[in-house]
């Protein structure tokens with residue numbers, strides 16, 4: 292077998308030379324990005340490191356092809372190779388997740404959600420309406436039909452998890468398009484425990500009677516019982532949509548099985564492909580056969596032309612995710628999150644919900660006397676890359692926040708295990724204990740400025756470098 296590391300290294304060395312011949316500053320920035328990613332502790336819960344095979348697949352002439360439509364049914368000629376790519380990516384996705392139908396065109400997670408919303412509305416609102424108007428097609432509806440449709444359309448209600456409880460913007464947050472195209476309400480978590488309260492959710496659903504119940508999260512550090520979500524949806528006649536953007540890798544890797552696997556329970560599942568799933572930047576929709584025809588019209592009804600080069604990379608990533616290696620990886624991601632959480636708890640730090648049982652940890656930094664913004668900045672000074680995040684009922688609001696969201700997918704890809712993640716918690720606590728809030732120019736307490744004690748950043752960077760050097764990122768790539 293060829294030496295994959297050597298091939299990868301020479302592929303990138305040559306590619307950067309070609310890029311530099313046109314715009315050297317882009318080649319430089321690309322090199323600098325690799326150096327930065329190699330030398331920092333990446334704890335951003337939504338990020339990962341895709342394999343060189345996935346990355347290389349994105350850099351080809353598939354980018355040059357238009358292919359609106361679906362496999363075998365394109366609005367452009369000459370799509371036979373794109374058909375091969377899209378059909379294979381969809382087949383891998385169906386097998387990987389045990390789904391009836393997979394749509395691999397969405398360019399991102401938000402696009403996947405827009406496709407899902409659109410297909411639910413087309414199926415559940417427009418479909419019955421067409422029947423009632425005895426019209427074959429929306430084009431057959433008259434102006435008067437539309438007028439009546441708008442008036443009588445009735446239920447276009449969506450119930451999703453609120454942003455500060457860990458939901459995503461697209462789950463009905465008022466300023467987002469999902470909060471404008473739907474009449475929305477949001478559910479939160481129990482104020483004492485920080486956990487989802489299924490009884491309270493059922494009560495809310497009974498009262499609100501949503502057309503769409505959205506489950507899934509970006510910052511909730513716990514597993515969700517999708518059998519219970521299904522019961523609630525059935526009880527009120529809602530379509531159950533699960534957005535597994537964050538935890539798709541744990542589903543593919545069989546960490547979330549049974550009632551924690553959304554696929555058998557949901558009508559429609561959306562995802563990103565670049566977070567815990569470790570593929571290219573993109574989106575994915577899985578659906579039951581009933582919703583499949585409307586999802587299939589996602590492009591060009593909702594999405595621009597498919598990115599065939601990214602669909603090809605999705606096929607490669609799904610092929611990787613089918614392996615035992617990936618399953619072992621996904622289990623380590625969850626174990627490492629436990630270690631990280633315990634590492635904070637035993638050093639006296641406070642965690643939202645008191646721990647984790649997925650891939651992410653939400654650290655409440657108020658006990659260090661800091662805002663999320665101050666903590667995020669001080670940690671970055673020490674080479675620890677995180678993002679600030681609201682905690683439930685956040686006293687500091689959505690901009691400064693009181694939390695730091697952490698995830699284990701990226702560093703687990705680098706090979707970090709229990710020893711390293713405990714050390715990560717130790718180093719982070721050292722930074723936060725040595726950070727104090729700053730003051731504004733007027734001398735009042737600031738929510739943004741901070742003072743990190745001398746020497747701490749250097750000490751933490753040196754300790755991190757030892758671990759990072761032991762677990763090199765893209766060891767096959769040598770650009771020196």
Ligand SMILES: *Cc1c(COP(=O)(O)O)cnc(C)c1O
Pocket residue numbers: 337398399400401402458459461507508509534535536537563573574
């Ligand atoms: C990240 C995320 C998205 C958005 O994904 P993009 O690819 O950035 O559009 C959507 N939903 C959830 C739950 C997410 O965590």
